[in-house]
Amino acid sequence: xxxxxxxxxxxxxxxxxxxxxxxxxxxxxxxxxxxxxxxxxxxxxxxxxxxxxxxxxxxxxxxxxxxxxxxxxxxxxxxxxxxxxxxxxxxxxxxxxxxxxxxxxxxxxxxxxxxxxxxxx
Numbered sequence: 028x029x030x031x032x033x034x035x036x037x038x039x040x041x042x043x044x045x046x047x048x049x050x051x052x053x054x055x056x057x058x059x060x061x062x063x064x065x066x067x068x069x070x071x072x073x074x075x076x077x078x079x080x081x082x083x084x085x086x087x088x089x090x091x092x093x094x095x096x097x098x099x100x101x102x103x104x105x106x107x108x109x110x111x112x113x114x115x116x117x118x119x120x121x122x123x124x125x126x127x128x129x130x131x132x133x134x135x136x137x138x139x140x141x142x143x144x145x146x147x148x
Contacts, residue, residue: 042127049122056080058109058121058148060137062128067102069109069137071118081112102133106140113146120147 028036049057057072068084083105084090090104113121128134142148 038127045125045127049124052122055120055122056113056118057124058113058141058146059124060126060128060134062126062133065098067098067105067133067137069105069141071109071113071116071121080116080118081109083108083112099133099136102136103140106137107144109137110141110144110146114144119145123148 053075057074059070059072061068066085068082068086070082071080072078073080085101085105090101090108093101093104096104123138125134125138130138138148
């Protein structure tokens with residue numbers, strides 16, 4: 028197995044390990060975060076119905092036009108936006124799914140902003 032294959036396998040294991048721990052808390056929607064080198068996105072997902080309830084991303088035009096900001100500041104804006112959209116849909120509590128990302132930096136900033144905006148997890 029070469030280095031790239033090994034890296035991919037480790038990523039998949041880390042993602043599955045995180046999701047397995049989340050399945051122990053059924054009945055609550057999942058706040059899933061995806062972080063790339065340049066962008067960050069978040070979705071509130073109802074796993075029972077298999078539907079996305081709310082989403083926010085730096086790909087959105089409104090976020091791009093918000094002015095110059097660091098990636099961490101954009102993450103905070105996404106956290107506030109996803110919390111606002113979820114609360115509008117009647118979702119108060121979620122389970123935080125960081126996926127394969129570690130809980131620091133932009134992922135942590137998004138989570139803290141969502142908590143501050145009223146989402147509970």
